[in-house]
Amino acid sequence: MKYDNPEDIIQVTPLWTGERFANGRPKVPDDILRRMRRITLEEAWSPLWRRGYDFQYQGDFQAVHSDMTIVGRAVTAVFVPERPDLNDALLQYGNRDEGRKGFFNQWVIDSLVEDDVVVADMFDKIYKGTFVGGNLTTAISTRTKRGGAVVWGGMRDVQQVEKITNVNVFHRGIDPTPIRQVTMTGMNVPCRIGNAICLPGDVVMATPVGVLFIPPHLAELVVVLAEKSQVRDVFGFERLEQGVYTTADIDGDWTTALWQDFLEWFRTSDKAADYHSLAWDEEWAEAQERESGGGTSDGAPRA
Numbered sequence: 215m216k217y218d219n220p221e222d223i224i225q226v227t228p229l230w231t232g233e234r235f236a237n238g239r240p241k242v243p244d245d246i247l248r249r250m251r252r253i254t255l256e257e258a259w260s261p262l263w264r265r266g267y268d269f270q271y272q273g274d275f276q277a278v279h280s281d282m283t284i285v286g287r288a289v290t291a292v293f294v295p296e297r298p299d300l301n302d303a304l305l306q307y308g309n310r311d312e313g314r315k316g317f318f319n320q321w322v323i324d325s326l327v328e329d330d331v332v333v334a335d336m337f338d339k340i341y342k343g344t345f346v347g348g349n350l351t352t353a354i355s356t357r358t359k360r361g362g363a364v365v366w367g368g369m370r371d372v373q374q375v376e377k378i379t380n381v382n383v384f385h386r387g388i389d390p391t392p393i394r395q396v397t398m399t400g401m402n403v404p405c406r407i408g409n410a411i412c413l414p415g416d417v418v419m420a421t422p423v424g425v426l427f428i429p430p431h432l433a434e435l436v437v438v439l440a441e442k443s444q445v446r447d448v449f450g451f452e453r454l455e456q457g458v459y460t461t462a463d464i465d466g467d468w469t470t471a472l473w474q475d476f477l478e479w480f481r482t483s484d485k486a487a488d489y490h491s492l493a494w495d496e497e498w499a500e501a502q503e504r505e506s507g508g509g510t511s512d513g514a515p516r517a
Contacts, residue, residue: 217308217401218325223414226404229431230415235327239402240415240430242287247329247417249437250285250428252488255421257440258428265432272408273424275364275384278375281422282382286331286361288416288427290405291322293336293367296395304397318398323350325401326357331418333427335405336367340387342394343367348374355381364418364425366407384420438492445489449476452485470501 216222220238230240250258255271262270294300308314314321322332323346332354336343346354346363348371354363355378362381369375369385370392402414410427412418417428417436428436450464453475463472477494480486 215400217312217314217321217398219402223402226413227415227430229429231431234415237402239287239289242415242417242430242433244329246433246437247285247287249441250417250419250433251283253437253440253444255419255423255426257443258419258426258436260443261436261439262426262428262432267429267432269410270427270429271424272410274386274408275420275425276387277385277420277422278369278372278383279379283419283421284331284360284362284382285417285419286329286358287430288333288405288412288414288418289322289326289330290400290402290412290414291319291332291334291398292400292403292405293318293334293339293396293398295337295339296397300399301397304399317393318396319345319350319393321398322401323353323357326354326361328357328359329361330358331361331420332363332365333405333407333412333416333418334363334365334367335407336365336386336396338366338386339396340368340389342389342391343396344370344389344391344393345385346375346383347371347392351375351378351381351383354383362420364407364420382420384425441489442492442494442497445480445486445492446476448485449479449483452479467504468497468501470498470505473498473501 218237223238227240233241235241259271308321334345336345345365345367346369360380363383365385368387368389369383370390372388405412412427415430417433419426453459
């Protein structure tokens with residue numbers, strides 16, 4: 215077995231056809247990450263749910279900065295409880311054959327680049343399961359610029375880490391003990407975080423309401439559908455406040471008259487300026503088809 219093995223990474227991410235890092239990890243474009251930072255978790259979650267990706271969300275985290283969202287590309291690590299023979303063999307292999315330095319968690323941090331987010335399965339271990347502390351979070355800050363870590367386990371040195379304001383760490387609990395009695399069995403392999411699964415290169419959206427792992431081949435679609443949902447909500451909220459429509463009008467299938475109102479608003483409102491890359495031809499055609507008797511609604515969420 216090898217750590218961070220390109221052949222393994224490419225094998226488990228076959229639907230990604232874009233650029234990859236040297237180790238094979240999918241490299242979702244920077245612009246997609248930028249746009250992902252302005253949408254909400256629910257807006258990003260809905261397109262995944264509708265396409266059968268049922269296990270991409272996990273809540274029940276604490277965060278160093280409780281109101282800060284981070285978005286970045288996943289670098290995964292899987293840990294198990296220490297078994298001496300396995301631990302010694304893997305630690306020696308990494309140090310001797312792969313030229314890695316220090317302990318397992320340091321190997322992961324040393325591999326990070328800009329916009330990365332560490333995703334570490336510490337099997338919910340908090341006592342002696344502190345994946346990061348002050349030193350390693352400082353290194354994450356330096357290497358990722360605006361990333362961070364999602365740890366299904368513990369962390370330490372929170373009073374130090376609170377002063378590092380450009381990254382965030384999501385974790386399960388705090389303990390002063392250093393990391394002990396754990397062995398990393400995989401780096402940039404499929405990783406389980408609670409009830410969710412993360413693959414290397416997934417877009418990680420870690421928010422105050424939970425963490426979402428977005429497959430790279432769906433990232434652009436998720437952003438487009440989320441932005442459409444978001445700007446329709448901006449319009450809907452405005453028209454509801456004005457008393458123009460009812461909630462049934464806004465939440466149901468839009469009539470062509472409502473679509474005409476929206477498209478004129480979309481063209482002229484300053485509130486829609488950031489969304490002008492979006493096209494609405496498909497939605498307009500569907501509304502026309504419904505009114506001509508060619509389509510029906512299933513009542514599902516529109517994203």
